[in-house]
Amino acid sequence: MADEDNRWSEGNFVGGDVSLDFANTAAGRTDGVPLTDGIKTYADLVAWSRAAGLISKAEARRLGRLADSRPDEAVETLDRAIDLRETVFAVFSATAARRHPPEDAIAALNEALRNALPNLRLAHAGSGFAWTWRDDTDALDSMLWPIIRAAGTLLTECDPKRIRYCPGDDCGWLFVDSSRNGRRRWCDMRTCGNRTKAKRHYRKSRASG
Numbered sequence: 001m002a003d004e005d006n007r008w009s010e011g012n013f014v015g016g017d018v019s020l021d022f023a024n025t026a027a028g029r030t031d032g033v034p035l036t037d038g039i040k041t042y043a044d045l046v047a048w049s050r051a052a053g054l055i056s057k058a059e060a061r062r063l064g065r066l067a068d069s070r071p072d073e074a075v076e077t078l079d080r081a082i083d084l085r086e087t088v089f090a091v092f093s094a095t096a097a098r099r100h101p102p103e104d105a106i107a108a109l110n111e112a113l114r115n116a117l118p119n120l121r122l123a124h125a126g127s128g129f130a131w132t133w134r135d136d137t138d139a140l141d142s143m144l145w146p147i148i149r150a151a152g153t154l155l156t157e158c159d160p161k162r163i164r165y166c167p168g169d170d171c172g173w174l175f176v177d178s179s180r181n182g183r184r185r186w187c188d189m190r191t192c193g194n195r196t197k198a199k200r201h202y203r204k205s206r207a208s209g
């Protein structure tokens, strides 16, 4: 998955859907402002997209070179990526809370779809065909297209009851609960769940001691 020089690891991809994994590049949001944010530059966006398997190593290098030659556009693309990420978060955190997603977030997602879907292509795959994305382009935002499509597919095809919001301290990661009993609570029990439980236990024992 991740390249050696890439700080993203498997623990960053527990959302069960690439659009939720993208939302999970930030955590601990308060009033829309994340406490931690893994995507602060266009290079961060490329590195994450590589780790997520959205682009090849060669594509990552090519996007890096294109961004160096078009720095203003790279910054604009980063801004749009962050807007998209927060739109995805707004839609699915509302879904997880059993609320209707905000209309402005749905409108923003529709606008993003309008830009992404014209780049969708059919390609030969084995003896049949598969959906793919045009690769004859110098667009800096090509890694956003599959994320946008995935968000739309998740919204239309996934049982909303299966969309979850992690209650961990400073977390708020989103994930698809595909467990058989439908009772997955944490983004990752081994890290987030245990950390939160340990903290609560520590606070309780301090309060009573």
Ligand SMILES: [Zn+2]
Pocket: 166, 167, 168, 171, 172, 173, 186, 187, 188, 192, 193
């Ligand atoms: Zn969590």
